[in-house]
Amino acid sequence: MEIFVRFLLFLFVFNTSPTWATNDRLLHFKGIVCNQCQQWCENTDLVTLGSIRVGKAGPRGIRGQRGPQGIVNMTLVQQIMDRKIEQALQLFNGRSCDGAKLESAIALNDSGGVFKSYIPAVGYKDVFCDVTDEGGNWTVFQRRMNGDVDFFRSWGDYVNGFGDVQGDHWLGLEAMHQLTKTGNMELKIKMIKRDGIYWFAKYSSFRIGPGSDNYRLHVSGYSGNTTYDGLTRHNNHQFSTKDADHDDWTMNCASSWGEGGWWYIDCADSNLNGNFNKTVNKGFWWKRYSLLRFSEMKIRKRNTRTNPIRKLTSYRSSVSLAE
Known part of the structure; x- marks a missing residue:
């Protein structure tokens, strides 16, 4: 019709x-x-x-019934909250301890403190920032002070890090790669021999390669008061652990010789991650088997504008580091 x-x-x-x-x-x-x-x-x-002419709209109709209550996607909400928290907590964004402010520290001692740092491709990690030595801005990535942490560990442990940043610890190879991949970093190693003598070694250039290259070491420019340079010969060598052999020796230096993770050659001029209590090759030593009782390895941006040495007493938090 x-x-x-x-x-x-x-x-x-x-x-x-x-x-x-x-x-x-x-x-x-x-x-x-x-x-x-x-x-x-x-x-x-x-x-x-x-369809020639449309007249004026009539009065509004009766409002329909309310629809069913919507379902909240809590997973999405959590993801959004996590992103907001990351943005709020992103203190250094991979810039190591450069610009760390004492009032943001989780805990403090006489040389620096523990800070929450965001490292790209790694996430949030507690790092120890030395704010006094030579003007500060140092990110500590290794410390041996009392031997209560086992350093004879797997590849995965060395990649991700272990220990307590307030004491003996290893920050992690991936974090070290992310912090040094620009190539504009310097390294300082502080050591105390078992006879109480203080040593330090500095390297003007320090960089760790990516995981695809087994975190190869790039280091040069030695200076310091150690009798021998214990790291330069390790330059351009990959990292090895007891379960990941990347050294130049026919056997695994990490498991058969050094009992630690390191940039072994055939095998080493230093073994700062070796057994804390042993002597000779499997021990904790610098070149020529100089046994140690303390070591600290730390990095900062090269030619950075350093901060003046600061007294930390007034900044101590309620949770202090062990003296």
């Missing part, structure tokens, strides 16, 4: 002058059709019939 009516409308339109589109003419046409099609006419208005 609707098709028939629209056909009549078509004939009406094209056989009428351009002034046909008046309400009177449309009503007249509708009256003709409605005489034959009463039921269809009652359910059809001018808009449906010709």
Whole structure:
């Protein structure tokens, strides 16, 4: 029926002058059709019939019923919250301890403190920042002071890090790579021999390669007061552990000789991650088997503008480091 009516409308339109589109003419046409099609006419208005003229909108209809309650995606909410927290806590963003502020420290001692640092591709890690030695800004990545942490560990442990940054610890190879990959870093090693003599060795250039290259060591520019340079010969060598042999020896230096993770050659000029209590090759020593009772390895941006030495007494937190 609707098709028939629209056909009549078509004939009406094209056989009428351009002034046909008046309400009177449309009503007249509708009256003709409605005489034959009463039921269809009652359910059809001018808009449906010709789509010629739209009248003013009528009153708002009755509001529909409230739909079912939505379901909250808690996983998405948690992800958003985690991102916000990351943004809020992103203190150094991979810049190591450069610019660390004492009031942000988790804990302090006379040389520095523990800070929460965001390291790209690693996440948040507690790091110890030395803010006093030669102007500060040092990120400590290795410390041996009492031997209560076992350093004869797996590859995974050395990649991710272990120990307590307030004491004996290893920050992690991946973190070290991320912090040094720009190549603009220097290294300082502090050591105390078993006879109480203090040593230090500095290297003007220090960088750790990516995991795909087994965290290869790039180091040069030695200076210091040690009798011998115990690290330069390790330059351009990959890291090895008891379960990941990347050294130049026919056997595994880490498991058969050094009892630690290190950039072994065939095997080593130093073994700062060796057994804390043993002597000779498997022990904890610098070149020529100089046995140690303390070591600390730390990095900072080369040629950085250092901060003046600061007294930390007024900044001590309620949770202090062991003296």
